[in-house]
Amino acid sequence: MAEEEQLEEEPKKKSKLPLILGVVLMLVLGGGGFFAVYSGMLFAPAEVHEETDLATMAEEPVAPLPSVAFVSVEPLIVNLIDTTGRGRHLRFQAQLEVPMQYEQEVITLLPRVVDVLNGYLRAVDVAELENPSALVRLRAQILRRLQIVAGEGRVKDVLIMEFVIN
Numbered sequence: 001m002a003e004e005e006q007l008e009e010e011p012k013k014k015s016k017l018p019l020i021l022g023v024v025l026m027l028v029l030g031g032g033g034f035f036a037v038y039s040g041m042l043f044a045p046a047e048v049h050e051e052t053d054l055a056t057m058a059e060e061p062v063a064p065l066p067s068v069a070f071v072s073v074e075p076l077i078v079n080l081i082d083t084t085g086r087g088r089h090l091r092f093q094a095q096l097e098v099p100m101q102y103e104q105e106v107i108t109l110l111p112r113v114v115d116v117l118n119g120y121l122r123a124v125d126v127a128e129l130e131n132p133s134a135l136v137r138l139r140a141q142i143l144r145r146l147q148i149v150a151g152e153g154r155v156k157d158v159l160i161m162e163f164v165i166n
Contacts, residue, residue: 068156069103071096073110075162076117082126090121090129093162096146102154109150116145129165 036042075093082088096113098106106113120142128134143158 067100068097069100070159071098071103071106071110073113073117076114076121078118078121080122080126080129080165088126089166091162091164091166092117092121092160094142095159095161096155097157097159098150098155099153102150106150106154112149113146116149117142120145126165135160135163 073094073096075091078090078092080088080090094117096106124138129138139158139160143155146155146158
C-alpha cells in the first residue's frame with residue numbers, strides 16, 4: 001500500500017516530444033515561407049519575372065516636363081520687431097512657378113506681389129519665423145495670397161530661395 005501511495009503522489013512526466021516537433025516544424029515552415037517570398041516564387045510583381053534589357057528601356061517614351069516658367073521676385077528686406085523691442089531684419093527671396101502661358105501676366109503683377117509679401121511678412125511674429133517648421137506654413141500662406149492676387153491657376157508654387165533672419 002505504501003508503494004501505491006508513492007505512485008499516486010508523483011505526477012506523471014509529460015513527453016516533450018510534441019513541443020520539440022512543433023518548434024522544429026515552425027522554424028522549417030517559417031524559413032521556407034521566407035525563402036519563397038524573398039526569392040520571388042510567391043507574391044512577386046510581374047516585373048521581376050520579365051527580363052528587360054537597357055535597349056527596350058531606352059526606347060520607352062519619356063513624359064515631357066510640364067511647361068512652366070519661374071518668375072523671380074526681387075529680394076526683400078523686411079524690418080521685424082521682436083517682443084523685446086529689438087529691431088531685426090528678414091532677407092527674403094523667392095521664385096514663382098507659373099504656367100508658361102501666364103508668365104507675362106505674372107511679371108506684370110510683380111509690384112502687387114512684392115506689396116503682398118511685404119505686408120504679410122511684416123505681420124508675422126518673429127518667434128513664429130524662428131520656429132524650424134514655420135517655413136512650410138509660410139509657403140502655404142504666401143502661395144494662397146499670391147494665388148488670390150494673380151488669379152487662380154496662374155501661380156502653381158512658391159520656391160523660397162533665401163530666408164535669413166538677423
